[in-house]
Amino acid sequence: MSDVEYECEDGYALITLDRPAVYNAFHREMILELNETLRRARDDDEAYAVVLTGAGDGFCSGADVESMPDWSSLSKEEYGAYLWSVQNVVRQLRSMRKPTVAAVNGPAIGAGCDFALACDIRYVGEDAVLREGFVRIGLVPGDGGAWLLPRLIGEAKAREYLLTGKDITPDAAEELGLAAGVSSNPLASAREFAETVRDLPATAVQQTKQLVDPQQDFETHCERAIEYQWNCVNDEEHVEAVRAFSDGREPEYDREYTS
Template sequence: MYDDINYETREGIATITIDRPEKYNAFTANTVAELNEAIRTADEDDGVYAIVLTGAGDGFCTGADVDSMPDWDEMSKEEYAGFLWGVQNVVRQLRTIPTPSVAAVNGPAVGAGCDFALACDMRYVAPSAFFREGFVRVGLIPGDGGGWLLPRLVGESKAREYLLTGKDIDAEAAEEMGLVVDVAEDTVAAATAMAEDIRDLPRLAVQQTKQLIDPQRSFEDYSERAIEYQWNCVNDPEHHAAVDAFGTAEKPDYDREYS
């Protein structure tokens, strides 16, 4: 199906791997198109309950592959906007789809690659890996979402430090500031274990909890949405199965089929 990524589903988990290890998984326009398609495919698959996003080899994603990018001088503003929209849409999808996502940051996550990781619901990072919003180092702004995401994850002051300098966030610092769940030698195994934990919970409750989390939402808006979402969950068969199994040694019977 794909040239630049691998897409695999197993026991309800979709694993999307950017597969350009010779370039530390730097992306081309084709890679971006395939990522968008794979995320959409996973979210639309009723047998997928969580997504793991990672990179092949020693890198997570080091942003755009400058050797394969178009000549910006020959592009119109509209053409450039179309390309950038596609990159932003990877972030947009990961943020807005109901299906939860976990990033396994096995190596450098740079530029838009950093933003892909930040857009996931949770992150695990390898001891030698790092995050870098390095746009200012090459005379650019964080146009893929980092200037919006990072302040919400680590606070405005720390975000300004890294966005305005392009400094690396190493694994230790990422853990200290709560940017990652944990530092792990095998990030894919750790991310998959978390995805399995999510998978084994009532699906609707997980998805609507994700949709309810928004740092900028007013309490009144939160409360109104919570009534609607709670009502949906109260009438969900998986809620009843979970309640029936609560306090027993039995696992809830959700009557599922996994992709």
Template sequence: MPTFDDISYDVTDGIATITIERPDVYNAFTRNTVLELNEAVRTAEGDDGVYAMVLTGAGDGFCSGADTTEMPDWDEQSPEEYGAFLWLIQQLVWNFRQAATPSIAAVNGPAIGAGCDFALACDLRVVGPAGGMREGFVNIGLVPGDGGAWLLPRLVGESKAREYLLTGRDIDPEDAVDIGLAVERAEDALSAARDLAEEIRDKPATAVQHTNRLVDPEQGFDEYCRTAAKYQWDCVVDAEHQEAVAAFNEGRAPDFDRSYDD
């Protein structure tokens, strides 16, 4: 199990919980935080004993964006140096997006700027009462360089995305559910996210991972059909599929051959 300074990583009952541990600054991130988050996501994705990931923040915040007190003076940096730093953040979004392991953002507090993009990069989102999200880059004269202007239109549609991107308005928890950005508003976002993760965990794992990868709005239908045929065969010969069918026919819950080594 890896150890970190700015985050915690815990695997319990087949679910990896990744928590940003900088509550004094509402979990604003530094370069080191992003490096650790990237490693945590790669670790979870590479672990056959992890069936779902949950991303959250410690204390009262999810992630308030970059910790500006820890950032270099960009006026003294080159475009290449700035691009290299930005790529670290973009890579985290990419790591979540390409992972077969389903990811759920438990948005327990404000998710601002790149912090909002971290939530958008996850496959699903659960929001708490204080779990507002904001693509606030335009408010400070920046663009959503971390992925927000690519992710948000695909989640809520182009017109609604432009509204939030161009005005920098908050997406409050109720609106997040209404527009389909979040699956649920819960008093305890982390607990609800873990419940959702457990529900996903208890399905046949190969089917879950392949289904997660099939959800790709960029692929054409021809490509989808070819990939789906390959994935379906993987599922047909999978022991968990066979157990699930047997359980269905016998009117019982499936009993998959798993042990959760925490």
């Protein structure tokens, strides 16, 4: 893979969008690579969390218009198939059982913004910006942004940003609760978060993530909580965590990495 880098060290996966000359704007082949890389992270038994970032001074500036085909020459079905592949990046990030964290080190524009929004946690660089700028070029948010943003910051503020395409600054992102923090080194902050959740019982972490679902009603939530709690009760890492707490020591899980 030439435009998406993958590494798994120390118990978490790091996915880097690697077209720094264009602030990691993507072309069609890169989107296919990114989807494949996310599946690799999903299936990697040595990855207990996933960090997504961009090379150089950008996170992802959306689609690279210079490398895109003439959309008017495509059928609706062909265009829909391409857009589905971009949406599937968001779909995979949201459905990933492992915690995901975006290190937004620079511009996150359009679909790039949506990739960041789809992660569980975001750390934003001091010079970064998030922008749902679709309306500025006569498009609608096609990758999930108009669904994600209202659920993250509320409908009224989301409409303000979606309908104007104006920037969400680092300070605004933190104030709105969109960013876990503004950092001079967002990748370092993201790594620290990944290492924190990595060292916790994996089943509990993953099923806690699944419980955070604002779409479900309370009774469904409680039913799922019973099922997930039962899974945790019968999990070896839960047993070790309780034993370690009683012994006054750090738990020792059967992991490949050394924490």
